[in-house]
Amino acid sequence: MTLIERRRFMLGNEAIVEGALMAGARFFAGYPITPSSEIAEGASRKLPQVGGYYLQMEDELASIAAVIGASIGGLKAFTATSGPGFSLMQENIGLAVMAEVPCVIVDVQRSGPSTGLATRPAQADMMQARWGRHGDQSIIALSPSSVQECFDLIIYAFNLAETYRCPVLFMADETVGHLREDCLLRTEADIEIVNRKCPPEDIDEYLPYKPDCDLVPPMVAPGGKHLTRFHSSTHNERGLPTSSPEEADKLVRRLYDKIEKNKDRIIKYKQYDVDESEYLLVAFGGAVRAARQAAADMKKQGLKVGVLELQTVWPFPTEYVSELAKGKRGIVVPEMNLGQIIGEVKKAVCGRVPVVGANRCDGEPLSPQEIVKALGEVVSQ
Secondary structure (H helix, E strand, C coil), rough: CCCHHHEEEEEEEHHHHHHHHCEEEEEEEEEECCCCHHHHHHHHHHHHHCCCEECCCCCCHHHHHHHHHHHCCCEEEEECCCCHHHHHHHHHHHHHHHHCCCCEEEEECCCEEECCCCEEECCCCCHHHHHHHCCCCCCEECCCHHHHHHHHHHHHHHHHHHHHCCCCCCCCCHHHHCCCCEEEEECCCCCCCCCCCCCCCCCCCCCCCCCCCCCCCCCCCCCCCCCCCCCCCEEEECCCEEEHHHHHHHHHHHHHHHHHHHHHHHCCCEECCCCCCCCCEEECCCCCHHHHHHHHHHCCCCCCCEEECCCCEEECCCHHHHHHHCCEEEEEEECCCCCCCCCHHHHHHCCCCCCCEEEEECCCCCCHHHHHHHHHHHHHC
């Protein structure tokens, strides 16, 4: 395709499908739910065209189970849902964490709790993304703010899943999922595609959960020359269940460390006029646009305001936010919820800088004016 042919005017949800295919995804299982249904629809049309598979499941529990099974079988696999379905998927996402199964879960967030306002935006699943499953663990969660980022970051999500043998959460929101704008469909020459690590051909004995120095074990699909196991219970390096405190401690710490100790390689962000600013807006997803406009409006009034866009929300860039806060006079955290990520920002700055939220939970997007108002509260302190 020419450059003109690769430039499309499309929905964020459509860009997610295109990016997933470019990343090598060949399996989707899902249950349609507003506002993510265009992803299932697009996958149902596109996957068979590239030799992939689409399964319409009976519910979200079955959807994530099928995705895990397909990934174990050797395919890059993903699903898409929204808040209520995301809640139902949590137990099996925990299975993917424990069994170290790479997969991508897209959550196009909507207003809640429960059914809520099914077609309206929110960003209120961010803490569920971090802590929705029981047990000690770390998790990777990305958040796009534009249609182009829907395409680019979903490729990155698959790369991370394959690199670290883990589920990756793609926390879009209705604002971005149903936004229609220009998007460049990049080619294989423009991007990096990562595939899961396999054991050396000449290995004498393959232990399915014996990690390399990067804390990630090589992975093989069942049916090959190597015996492999996938287990949801606490297990040893052979994949056999164990009740040994020493082996349990070793496993849980490794599952946590393989993400937390690689944070510098995982975390992505964008910054706009941050270095020269007096005040900072820390935003993610659909709130980023309003934050950038608010910063531009305040600049006209002579106030120096920078914007930090969190493309990776989990693991949270605590050290980086702490460093950015030095010399700032105040921070505003815009969120389409009653305040979830603001707590992480407050932890990072340790009371050295005033931190306030600009929040909305009525199913409407945040406006630049609301952020400007919150910024005024900081300036007056």
